[in-house]
Amino acid sequence: MELTNCKECGRMFGSENGELYCSKCRVDDNADFKKVREYLYDNPGASVQEVAEGTGVSETLIIKFLKQERIEIIEDGNSILSCERCSKSIKTGRYCEVCKAEIKKELTQAVKSLNEGKGSKVKYHSHNNK
Ligand SMILES: [Zn+2]
Ligand SMILES: [Zn+2]
Numbered sequence: 001m002e003l004t005n006c007k008e009c010g011r012m013f014g015s016e017n018g019e020l021y022c023s024k025c026r027v028d029d030n031a032d033f034k035k036v037r038e039y040l041y042d043n044p045g046a047s048v049q050e051v052a053e054g055t056g057v058s059e060t061l062i063i064k065f066l067k068q069e070r071i072e073i074i075e076d077g078n079s080i081l082s083c084e085r086c087s088k089s090i091k092t093g094r095y096c097e098v099c100k101a102e103i104k105k106e107l108t109q110a111v112k113s114l115n116e117g118k119g120s121k122v123k124y125h126s127h128n129n130k
Contacts, residue, residue: 001014001015002014003015004020006020006021006022006025007025008021008022008025009022009024009025011024029061032055032057032061033065033070033071035055035056035057036051036057036062036065036071039055040071044074045074047080048062048063048080063080063081066080066081066092066093067081069092069093071092072091072092073091074091075091077089078091083096085099085103086098
């Protein structure tokens, strides 16, 4: 368990299993999420507006679920969600598959160059100490 700030209300809480929301926000979230999930189960391919009308859950919250990859859009080429990097239409999360792979590669390279930087620093110091 570690102390972290709730992403929704900013309250400090003890997070287990990397939870981002405090128990209060999580309960609210889960009730709404259940409604959305059940609605989508009965109405696959419904638009965000339709889901919002049918469940009473705000469009903002539905889009949040999508970005958290908790629900997924079935339709191809929708205009609800787009990749934050290349603006391509996506079904869930924040980035398309291509950008996800690119970001992962960039991260790996950044970590690698960081480690290489550390290595040369150590070498430089040991050389100087002689
Ligand atoms: Zn909260
Ligand atoms: Zn992309």
